[in-house]
Amino acid sequence: MTTNTTPVLAAEAQPYVDAVIIGRNEGARLLACLRSLQDQVRQVIYVDSGSSDGSAAAAEAMGVKVISLDMNERFTAARARNAGLAHLDGDCAYVQLVDGDCEVVPGWVATATARLDADPQLAVVCGRRRERHPEASVYNQLCDYEWDTPVGPAKACGGDALMRLRALQEVGGYRNDLIAGEEPELCLRLARAGWSIWRVEAEMTLHDAQMTRFAQWWQRSRRAGFAFAEGAALHGAGPERHWVAETQRALIWGAGIPLIIVVLLMFSGWALLFSVIYPTQWLRLSARMGRRRAYYSLLGKFAEAQGALEYHWLRLRGRNRGLLEYK
Incomplete structure (x- = not known):
């Protein structure tokens, strides 16, 4: 055996x-x-x-x-x-x-x-x-x-x-x-x-x-803009360019272009024609993501810009903020 x-x-x-x-x-x-x-x-x-x-x-x-x-x-x-x-x-x-x-x-x-x-x-x-x-x-x-x-x-x-x-x-x-x-x-x-x-x-x-409410969605988008700006401030100089593009898009579409329109209106009412850039952008985005999502994507840039500007304002003052809760 x-x-x-x-x-x-x-x-x-x-x-x-x-x-x-x-x-x-x-x-x-x-x-x-x-x-x-x-x-x-x-x-x-x-x-x-x-x-x-x-x-x-x-x-x-x-x-x-x-x-x-x-x-x-x-x-x-x-x-x-x-x-x-x-x-x-x-x-x-x-x-x-x-x-x-x-x-x-x-x-x-x-x-x-x-x-x-x-x-x-x-x-x-x-x-x-x-x-x-x-x-x-x-x-x-x-x-x-x-x-x-x-x-x-x-x-x-x-x-x-x-x-x-x-x-x-x-x-x-x-x-x-x-x-x-x-x-x-x-x-x-x-x-x-x-x-x-x-x-x-x-x-x-x-x-x-x-x-279920617009105010909730706006607050959530505003929080995203705050996060974009803070992330870019922390790591945007690195090779990944962390959230730099997202912050730039928010500030350009949600703050920069509206400011340009307001300034130009001081000289000519024809400046309102410049606002056609928004429906043009909506049509461009609609081809990729559909009309509804494109609308909210574009509208959300205003809320994101608010959040990004808030971050930079608080940073200049050396202050932090509490949570941005939407529910």
């Missing part, structure tokens, strides 16, 4: 995946978010930013580790995410970042984990974020279009993504002081450190914007 002496190799241990959720007064949306992750990750950490609707207690009742952010300090979503990351166990390899108004699609974490496993230089994997109720308003529809970015190598991700914790730690995590645009800024630093970002063709999350 012969004995098989070939050693039996143990199955390679799978990397631990944890999740960090941030939110404030998300109510039922938060509970849906927590439930969507229960069978997909090892543990969930929820960072609560001063909720008054019982969100923290509800999360604790579900067995979730809750971190209550000190609201005496200036709040940013970036700071909340960093607080959650700081409480991850040392053996965590990957972390799913998600906003509390989102629900993670079943199977997403496994799909994204497999992609990270296959490429050791990959730091971030994101997928398709969709609006839960795009039919509720034109503003929700615009959000849904915005989430549909190209599949493949990416320059940035949004608030929902699976990330390699080692890569995040290597670049120091998010910038606490950014009130918006913290994810693209993080991805820029990751890329500079040699890491890559990838969007896979898979459903990732359902988002609930609850954006």
Whole structure:
């Protein structure tokens, strides 16, 4: 009788995946978010930013580790995410970042984990974020279009993504002081450190914007302009020209051209003919994105310009501002 002496190799241990959720007064949306992750990750950490609707207690009742952010300090979503990351166990390899108004699609974490496993230089994997109720308003529809970015190598991700914790730690995590645009800024630093970002063709999350009023959309666009200007101020001189073009477009279309028209009107009423540039631009954009999206893209430049000018005004005065919330 012969004995098989070939050693039996143990199955390679799978990397631990944890999740960090941030939110404030998300109510039922938060509970849906927590439930969507229960069978997909090892543990969930929820960072609560001063909720008054019982969100923290509800999360604790579900067995979730809750971190209550000190609201005496200036709040940013970036700071909340960093607080959650700081409480991850040392053996965590990957972390799913998600906003509390989102629900993670079943199977997403496994799909994204497999992609990270296959490429050791990959730091971030994101997928398709969709609006839960795009039919509720034109503003929700615009959000849904915005989430549909190209599949493949990416320059940035949004608030929902699976990330390699080692890569995040290597670049120091998010910038606490950014009130918006913290994810693209993080991805820029990751890329500079040699890491890559990838969007896979898979459903990732359902988002609930609850954006039904024009004022909400304007505020969100204004916040984008603020983020463009701040991002360009931080990294615009680099080879990536981070958000320089976006800031320039906002300032030209939302502030520069209107100012030129007003100045020219002081000399001749014919200057109003110069405003034909706007319908011309709308027609040009319509050929690429459709009439409705083109209209709001052009109109949004005025809100973005407001945000960009606000950033530069505050910067000149050496001041920061609080959040620009739209809901």
